Amino acid sequence: MIDLIEVFDRAETGPLTSETDYYMKRYVPKLAELIARHRIKWDRETIINTDDDLTDRVFAAAVDLLAEAGAYCPETNRVMELTRDEIVRACGECPTEATFGEGRERGTMRGRRPDTTDDRPWVHVGGGIYTTDEQIYLDTVEKMASFDIVDSVSVPSILHMRGKDARVRSPQEVLAACKTVRLAREGIRRSGRAGLPIINGISAASQPASMFAASYPDFGLRPSDGFLIDFLSEMVVGYEALQKVAFYNSISANIGSTSTPLFGGYAGGAEGVAVQATCYMIMGNLIFRGSYHYNAPLHSKLHLSSTKPLIWAIAMSNAAIGRNMRYPMVNLPYLGGGSGTKQYHHEMACYLLAVVTSGGNVFSGHPAMSVQPDSLVPDDHKFHAEIGLAAAGLTRAQAEPIAQQLYPLFGDKLKEPDKGLTFQQVYDMQSKRIINDDYLRVIDEVRAELAGMGLEVPES
Amino acid sequence: MGDAEIFERLKQSMIEQDQDEVLAAVDDALAGGVEAKAIIDQGLLPGLNVIGEQFECEEIFLPELMQAALAFQAAMGVLEPKIREAGGAGPKKGRIVLGTVKGDLHSIGKNILKLLFETSGFEVWDLGIDVDLFKFLDKAKEVDADIIAMSALLTTTLIGQRDVIEALTEQGRRDKVKVMIGGGATTQAWADQIGADGWAATAYEAMTLATGLVAR
Numbered sequence: 005m006i007d008l009i010e011v012f013d014r015a016e017t018g019p020l021t022s023e024t025d026y027y028m029k030r031y032v033p034k035l036a037e038l039i040a041r042h043r044i045k046w047d048r049e050t051i052i053n054t055d056d057d058l059t060d061r062v063f064a065a066a067v068d069l070l071a072e073a074g075a076y077c078p079e080t081n082r083v084m085e086l087t088r089d090e091i092v093r094a095c096g097e098c099p100t101e102a103t104f105g106e107g108r109e110r111g112t113m114r115g116r117r118p119d120t121t122d123d124r125p126w127v128h129v130g131g132g133i134y135t136t137d138e139q140i141y142l143d144t145v146e147k148m149a150s151f152d153i154v155d156s157v158s159v160p161s162i163l164h165m166r167g168k169d170a171r172v173r174s175p176q177e178v179l180a181a182c183k184t185v186r187l188a189r190e191g192i193r194r195s196g197r198a199g200l201p202i203i204n205g206i207s208a209a210s211q212p213a214s215m216f217a218a219s220y221p222d223f224g225l226r227p228s229d230g231f232l233i234d235f236l237s238e239m240v241v242g243y244e245a246l247q248k249v250a251f252y253n254s255i256s257a258n259i260g261s262t263s264t265p266l267f268g269g270y271a272g273g274a275e276g277v278a279v280q281a282t283c284y285m286i287m288g289n290l291i292f293r294g295s296y297h298y299n300a301p302l303h304s305k306l307h308l309s310s311t312k313p314l315i316w317a318i319a320m321s322n323a324a325i326g327r328n329m330r331y332p333m334v335n336l337p338y339l340g341g342g343s344g345t346k347q348y349h350h351e352m353a354c355y356l357l358a359v360v361t362s363g364g365n366v367f368s369g370h371p372a373m374s375v376q377p378d379s380l381v382p383d384d385h386k387f388h389a390e391i392g393l394a395a396a397g398l399t400r401a402q403a404e405p406i407a408q409q410l411y412p413l414f415g416d417k418l419k420e421p422d423k424g425l426t427f428q429q430v431y432d433m434q435s436k437r438i439i440n441d442d443y444l445r446v447i448d449e450v451r452a453e454l455a456g457m458g459l460e461v462p463e464s
Numbered sequence: 465m466g467d468a469e470i471f472e473r474l475k476q477s478m479i480e481q482d483q484d485e486v487l488a489a490v491d492d493a494l495a496g497g498v499e500a501k502a503i504i505d506q507g508l509l510p511g512l513n514v515i516g517e518q519f520e521c522e523e524i525f526l527p528e529l530m531q532a533a534l535a536f537q538a539a540m541g542v543l544e545p546k547i548r549e550a551g552g553a554g555p556k557k558g559r560i561v562l563g564t565v566k567g568d569l570h571s572i573g574k575n576i577l578k579l580l581f582e583t584s585g586f587e588v589w590d591l592g593i594d595v596d597l598f599k600f601l602d603k604a605k606e607v608d609a610d611i612i613a614m615s616a617l618l619t620t621t622l623i624g625q626r627d628v629i630e631a632l633t634e635q636g637r638r639d640k641v642k643v644m645i646g647g648g649a650t651t652q653a654w655a656d657q658i659g660a661d662g663w664a665a666t667a668y669e670a671m672t673l674a675t676g677l678v679a680r
Contacts, residue, residue, distance in 0.1 A: 031525040172567035172620040269572045272525040305666040
């Protein structure tokens with residue numbers, strides 16, 4: 005693989021162009037041409053693709069996209085050009101597993117091939133939802149970490165310092181990042197699993213100074229946790245991201261390359277998002293030197309991941325990488341339904357059936373499009389982890405009819421999703437036991453529905 | 465070719481986002497004696513309305529929207545001088561200063577909005593991303609803007625929207641300009657809290673909102 009400093013240099017030496025020209029003269033026409041050249045077409049019905057030839061064409065288009073359009077560095081206004089040979093070689097040398105955690109919680113996330121039914125995928129739960137209260141924060145993290153089936157957690161965010169908003173780039177943002185990490189590690193210690201890895205300890209949106217400060221070992225993060233570095237906009241590789249790449253590579257930390265290709269944005273619809281999402285994983289390995297990938301395609305208007313074309317595109321990108329690189333990946337879903345609602349569970353089940361059978365690992369998701377405070381209800385995430393593990397026993401062809409039965413249960417609700425519950429509405433705040441009988445009833449009913457559709461989800 | 469056919473050709477060329485055909489249709493219409501304002505109002509804008517509807521229905525996406533906007537801008541480059549020569553006022557609906565707030569580097573949503581504003585007849589000054597609050601204020605004052613439109617994707621950058629409204633108030637100019645907000649981290653509740661004049665969940669809703677705000 006080409007040297008990392010050589011990668012950085014490409015941001016200094018490529019052709020000069022404005023961002024608008026990059027998109028309009030290079031990226032947009034090239035992506036359209038590649039979709040036509042590689043005959044990539046979504047049939048508007050399929051949720052989980054099983055056509056491996058199409059899958060491999062998506063991968064080939066993704067390689068071509070990076071080779072022929074290049075990435076874009078807004079700080080230097082230059083296209084970062086990489087040759088096809090450099091890209092193909094990097095794909096061949098991509099890590100296929102990443103080790104996280106310490107002591108008895110140490111474990112390995114593996115890149116999976118589609119239709120692998122005899123392995124146990126990595127189980128990651130949680131999300132970057134923010135909490136209104138430190139006690140709720142600690143309780144949320146402790147409860148998620150205490151589930152035996154969980155291999156790693158994402159933790160909520162702290163947005164306030166002494167009751168005031170922590171503004172981006174402010175000293176308070178640095179302090180909030182440090183505080184988030186300290187509280188997260190404390191919550192995990194309280195679960196009795198101190199070595200459990202945190203995969204998103206610091207928000208990818210944080211400025212580099214906040215991320216580096218919060219990485220100070222005394223606060224509780226270690227290189228064996230995971231550190232997210234994201235692409236800002238389609239194919240954009242900014243200096244802030246490259247600063248983080250430089251730092252986390254220097255301490256040999258696990259880097260989670262992170263991308264959010266937008267459905268309806270520059271990549272267009274399902275076909276473009278599938279190619280772009282796949283291309284980001286190639287870029288995450290080559291440019292960010294990631295150990296694993298956080299794949300988070302999103303609908304530009306609905307701000308969620310569970311429309312039919314998006315699930316198809318996300319599953320397709322998993323299969324394309326799983327068949328051709330086996331870069332370890334998790335998929336970060338944003339769902340419309342609020343916590344504890346049937347809609348949320350139906351969306352997650354459909355999403356997990358698609359991505360886990362296509363080669364992804366298990367990751368529970370954000371309810372209520374991640375905008376509802378205190379909406380991370382740990383037992384939702386345990387249920388979704390159980391669904392993900394059950395899905396891992398199926399092939400794509402077996403999962404597709406179940407996904408097709410699930411989609412009508414939520415597809416029409418995505419524009420006005422069902423409202424959900426908060427942590428406080430589910431748990432007794434002293435004992436932390438579930439006190440909301442309706443909440444448990446809904447889970448039981450969805451478990452029975454899934455069994456009726458052909459997906460038995462054993463309770464862990 | 466009658467006027468109806470001329471306008472239909474203009475409309476179709478916009479719908480097809482074919483810049484060469486748009487310019488050819490504009491040239492032919494002018495040569496045929498059709499007034500520039502009629503070309504816009506009865507040919508190009510109806511085509512753009514279809515583009516907007518197709519975008520909303522997910523039949524087309526941002527790249528097609530950008531192509532349509534570029535074609536429209538090219539046509540306006542030909543038509544605006546004609547309108548000025550004829551002593552007519554510009555056909556703009558209103559003036560909008562647009563940007564992503566300080567600290568926020570996200571641009572796609574803001575860029576989509578810019579295109580929809582422009583193609584629906586607004587004059588837009590796009591200040592880009594990571595925009596200092598005084599740039600919003602100074603540009604709004606300089607161009608006598610009707611609306612300041614601010615995007616924020618991150619929860620930690622929302623405060624930048626509040627800052628602009630507070631600064632407008634401190635300068636005694638809050639009643640001179642409408643303020644609308646949007647972006648992934650925003651909600652109607654946040655808009656109400658900071659005293660914004662409007663909030664939109666999507667770019668298409670924002671376009672409708674802006675039309676309503678300038679009509680007030």
